[in-house]
Amino acid sequence: MTVTRDDVLKALTRLTLPDGGDVVSRDLVRALSVEGGTVRFVLEAPDPETGRRMEGIRRAAEELVAGLPGVGKATVALTAHQPKGQGAAGGASAGEPPKLKIGGHPTPQQGGPQKVPGIDRILVVASGKGGVGKSTVSANLAVALAKQGRRVGLLDADIYGPSQPRMMGVKDRPDSPDGKTIVPLQAHGVKMMSIGLMVSEEQALVWRGPMLMGALQQLLNQVQWGELDVLIIDLPPGTGDVQLTLCQRTIMTGALIVSTPQDVALLDARKAINMFQMLKTPILGLIENMSSYVCPNCGHEEHLFGHGGVAAEARKLGVPLLGELPLSLDVRLAGDAGTPIAAGEGPVAEAYAAIAGKLIAEGKA
Numbered sequence: 001m002t003v004t005r006d007d008v009l010k011a012l013t014r015l016t017l018p019d020g021g022d023v024v025s026r027d028l029v030r031a032l033s034v035e036g037g038t039v040r041f042v043l044e045a046p047d048p049e050t051g052r053r054m055e056g057i058r059r060a061a062e063e064l065v066a067g068l069p070g071v072g073k074a075t076v077a078l079t080a081h082q083p084k085g086q087g088a089a090g091g092a093s094a095g096e097p098p099k100l101k102i103g104g105h106p107t108p109q110q111g112g113p114q115k116v117p118g119i120d121r122i123l124v125v126a127s128g129k130g131g132v133g134k135s136t137v138s139a140n141l142a143v144a145l146a147k148q149g150r151r152v153g154l155l156d157a158d159i160y161g162p163s164q165p166r167m168m169g170v171k172d173r174p175d176s177p178d179g180k181t182i183v184p185l186q187a188h189g190v191k192m193m194s195i196g197l198m199v200s201e202e203q204a205l206v207w208r209g210p211m212l213m214g215a216l217q218q219l220l221n222q223v224q225w226g227e228l229d230v231l232i233i234d235l236p237p238g239t240g241d242v243q244l245t246l247c248q249r250t251i252m253t254g255a256l257i258v259s260t261p262q263d264v265a266l267l268d269a270r271k272a273i274n275m276f277q278m279l280k281t282p283i284l285g286l287i288e289n290m291s292s293y294v295c296p297n298c299g300h301e302e303h304l305f306g307h308g309g310v311a312a313e314a315r316k317l318g319v320p321l322l323g324e325l326p327l328s329l330d331v332r333l334a335g336d337a338g339t340p341i342a343a344g345e346g347p348v349a350e351a352y353a354a355i356a357g358k359l360i361a362e363g364k365a
């Protein structure tokens with residue numbers, strides 16, 4: 001069963017306010033989006049004081065919507081009008097985005113895709129659907145390339161689920177001392193920037209296509225990347241505006257497609273592959289993640305999600321299968337702890353080193 005915008009609004013009329021009316025009749029619902037089973041919206045309080053008292057209502061709204069048939073996930077953010085003269089953004093040290101204004105429509109561009117000055121190669125890491133390990137692969141590959149002496153940047157373009165700061169163990173906010181350029185963060189030999197560090201949660205929810213593209217363009221051109229051999233871009237999952245516009249405006253060295261061996265993930269991966277083919281972005285290879293599970297106790301290897309599907313797809317497309325990465329608890333623990341597994345030693349680190357080595361040997365990284 002699919003849920004619609006109207007279903008959500010109708011349900012929200014049940015959420016009455018202590019001083020009369022409900023969140024819909026009082027016009028507090030903003031930027032409601034329904035994408036598949038995911039519902040996101042903002043509740044906008046008339047002032048910060050009322051906003052502070054509305055946390056219970058925000059939680060109730062989230063629970064109410066999450067309980068509707070067809071809804072897998074509901075995210076509700078609370079925002080409030082600022083009294084005149086008070087900006088929303090604080091300084092970099094306040095745990096808030098830096099003051100540099102980010103977002104807005106992308107600047108018009110003449111001609112076809114262009115190079116980003118100082119950056120020799122750009123690799124996009126993409127997947128057809130979320131949760132297949134795209135961010136994990138991006139972080140580990142960046143670290144593996146840096147370990148082999150490449151000058152590497154990592155740009156987390158996933159505004160709805162930015163995960164690179166956690167995976168790379170970065171807690172600071174980036175700074176913009178001159179208000180024009182942004183100093184990237186540094187971790188495990190990699191220069192890192194995440195769009196999630198530049199915007200508040202509310203902005204992330206409200207932004208759609210053009211605003212997001214404007215922000216991404218700024219991150220490509222206004223971050224002090226310096227001279228890079230390769231910039232890895234961790235794309236949002238799927239085949240949306242961001243992927244399209246990015247490849248139309250910027251010269252990409254190629255795309256790496258991450259998929260799990262499950263058929264459903266592969267079907268989605270095929271959509272991503274078709275999109276890059278249409279955009280004439282070279283597909284450098286497929287990477288199978290969560291390929292097999294090796295029992296840490298007895299060493300028995302099990303293909304939990306099936307086996308061979310990604311390799312067969314790669315053959316069919318005539319693109320290389322760049323690597324098969326095992327499902328390993330250590331990968332998740334390392335990601336959660338902020339030190340990608342590729343930074344250490346062991347079989348998974350070696351698998352990433354092999355992928356990095358291949359890309360370097362072919363002049364792609």
Ligand SMILES: Nc1ncnc2c1ncn2[C@@H]1O[C@H](COP(=O)(O)OP(=O)(O)OP(=O)(O)O)[C@@H](O)[C@H]1O
Binds near residue numbers: 332
């Ligand atoms: N090979 C692996 N073994 C064990 N856990 C993994 C592996 N790859 C990824 N994970 C874990 O799976 C979860 C999802 O991974 P990740 O965030 O990289 O996926 P994603 O495709 O970027 O998802 P999204 O774009 O939806 O955020 C994370 O908790 C990550 O640590």
